[in-house]
Amino acid sequence: MDPRNALYNQLILDHNKKPRNFGKLPDATHEAEGLNPLCGDHLQLGLRIDGDRVEAIGFQGTSCAICQASASVMTTQVKHKSVADARQLISDFRAVITGDTGAVSIANQGNRYFGAFAGISNLPSRVKCAVLPWHTLQSALGGAKTATTEGDADPAAFKETSHAEN
Amino acid sequence: MNDVLFPAPDFDLAAVRADFPVLSQSVHGKPLCYLDNAASAQTPRTVIERWMTYQSTMHANVHRGVHTLSQRATEAFESARETVRGFINARHAHEVIWTRGATEAVNLVMHGYGRTFMQAGDEIVVSTLEHHANIVPWQMLCEERGCVLRVVPISDSGVLDWDAYCALIGPKTRMVAMTHVSNALGTVVPIKAVIDAAHGVGALVLVDGAQAAPHLGVDVQALDCDFYVFSGHKLCGPTGIGVLYGKSELLERMRPYQGGGDMIAQVTFDKTTYNRLPYKFEAGTPAIANAIALASAIEYVGAIGLSRIAAWEQALLDYATRLLSSEAGVRILGTAPDKIGVVSFALEGVHPHDIGSILDGEGIAIRAGHHCAQPLMQRLGVPATARASFAFYNTLDEVERLVAGVRLVKEIFG
Numbered sequence: 001m002d003p004r005n006a007l008y009n010q011l012i013l014d015h016n017k018k019p020r021n022f023g024k025l026p027d028a029t030h031e032a033e034g035l036n037p038l039c040g041d042h043l044q045l046g047l048r049i050d051g052d053r054v055e056a057i058g059f060q061g062t063s064c065a066i067c068q069a070s071a072s073v074m075t076t077q078v079k080h081k082s083v084a085d086a087r088q089l090i091s092d093f094r095a096v097i098t099g100d101t102g103a104v105s106i107a108n109q110g111n112r113y114f115g116a117f118a119g120i121s122n123l124p125s126r127v128k129c130a131v132l133p134w135h136t137l138q139s140a141l142g143g144a145k146t147a148t149t150e151g152d153a154d155p156a157a158f159k160e161t162s163h164a165e166n
Numbered sequence: 167m168n169d170v171l172f173p174a175p176d177f178d179l180a181a182v183r184a185d186f187p188v189l190s191q192s193v194h195g196k197p198l199c200y201l202d203n204a205a206s207a208q209t210p211r212t213v214i215e216r217w218m219t220y221q222s223t224m225h226a227n228v229h230r231g232v233h234t235l236s237q238r239a240t241e242a243f244e245s246a247r248e249t250v251r252g253f254i255n256a257r258h259a260h261e262v263i264w265t266r267g268a269t270e271a272v273n274l275v276m277h278g279y280g281r282t283f284m285q286a287g288d289e290i291v292v293s294t295l296e297h298h299a300n301i302v303p304w305q306m307l308c309e310e311r312g313c314v315l316r317v318v319p320i321s322d323s324g325v326l327d328w329d330a331y332c333a334l335i336g337p338k339t340r341m342v343a344m345t346h347v348s349n350a351l352g353t354v355v356p357i358k359a360v361i362d363a364a365h366g367v368g369a370l371v372l373v374d375g376a377q378a379a380p381h382l383g384v385d386v387q388a389l390d391c392d393f394y395v396f397s398g399h400k401l402c403g404p405t406g407i408g409v410l411y412g413k414s415e416l417l418e419r420m421r422p423y424q425g426g427g428d429m430i431a432q433v434t435f436d437k438t439t440y441n442r443l444p445y446k447f448e449a450g451t452p453a454i455a456n457a458i459a460l461a462s463a464i465e466y467v468g469a470i471g472l473s474r475i476a477a478w479e480q481a482l483l484d485y486a487t488r489l490l491s492s493e494a495g496v497r498i499l500g501t502a503p504d505k506i507g508v509v510s511f512a513l514e515g516v517h518p519h520d521i522g523s524i525l526d527g528e529g530i531a532i533r534a535g536h537h538c539a540q541p542l543m544q545r546l547g548v549p550a551t552a553r554a555s556f557a558f559y560n561t562l563d564e565v566e567r568l569v570a571g572v573r574l575v576k577e578i579f580g
Contacts, residue, residue, distance in 0.1 A: 007524075007527070008520070008523075008578050008579075013578065013579070017579075038535070038536065039517075039519055039549065039550060040517070040536075040549020041517075063517065064517030064518075064519045064520050065517060065520045065579070066519075066520070066523075123523060125519075126519065129519065
């Protein structure tokens, strides 16, 4: 790992260079497309779900290293898990990259694959890259065809504080 | 002026750098290397102090009070307008309209001229090089009025296709809205020839000078452009202030952009008459301190000398181009023979955002993205580029740090 650029650690670089489960999944039962038009990250995700289990998962597309590594890691984490576990992983990954580590479920605390992405919480402009595959997964599980993490969907975007009267 | 191998500026670079408080800091433990000047340039101390002096000693509303402070504020504000007039060599100070920036200036012309005088079938000509600020307002006009947007293509190297331009303009062309210098590639457009050809078919010309004003001498009378727009913050001034230059006779005919105080001569509930130029287009209390500080920035760069600045920025560009083009895997986007200090590049197998993040870790600030020029990115076939853009306070060492940063990116992704 290059200490000068901790974000681009060995795990992220490895998954970027040799993405796992890369390619179009034949016989997908669930599919969604993730697109961040402003930065150009673009991926297609396919899953084969049998009963309550993710039997197979594959992705393809072109994106930055953070997005590609995130997608690759995601496929390894979700494969052969239940849909409920997959949803928990989505929520936990989101918590890790937004710096909300206290919200990570016990099952995923100390997950070294997630730990590799923790540095992104210091780079708000890159959070959307890391989370795009996971939101695409969420869309696929929920029956939606598309996902984006730009604009209002960006977890790190500057949000107006709500000042409700009560 | 410069030795080919060891160029040096014709001004005291160390002293100039010391004028910019922001440059002396560290980012991620490394000295800041600021190469994002095309997005926004830094501000010298003298400009910051001018802003503070105005705000501390003479602030009051302009054009209203009979009291001493208001008169001082008005004098300083109008003297700033005169400074801008001189900077672009406008015939009259009242041809200089203060806006929030170049974007608002384009919108002002779209409203004041376009919505007043243009109609269905009228054609607006822009180029592939345009910033969104010189595309979207015209698209809005097209949508509303049924005007037609025509786009002049560019070559692979980022040069305006002159023959296509000449073929595109004609009797239906009412407005040519074109950039003087491409923000994404640095291409200098032969704007004088563009203007002359447009006038030959009876069209007006708006020049987006946001990138040109800080680097090239602009003479609006010599150019004979109808409108010229630029922003203060790319010229070492504050944000929130910019300029619309317009020919007097056109501005006179145009409708006001916004209604409010200062832009009126007389108001009754039956009828309102508008103030004379330039106030007709300056409704509400203007950004007084920012205008005065912009004038200070113009004086600052003027004291160094625009030609000296241009020569040094060219030396930085040449050095960066030479070093980067000999790096394996680097592809420079935009290789027009006539460029200002902008180097857009792609690195094989690496997304520009990864380049930007790694360089940031080295204390190097560049822009990675679409540069508010998505149609240009589509033309070049890339989602985004990495862009280093130079100002006169940059050094050859900083160019070398950029190249070392690019090598580090290659190493990390090797």
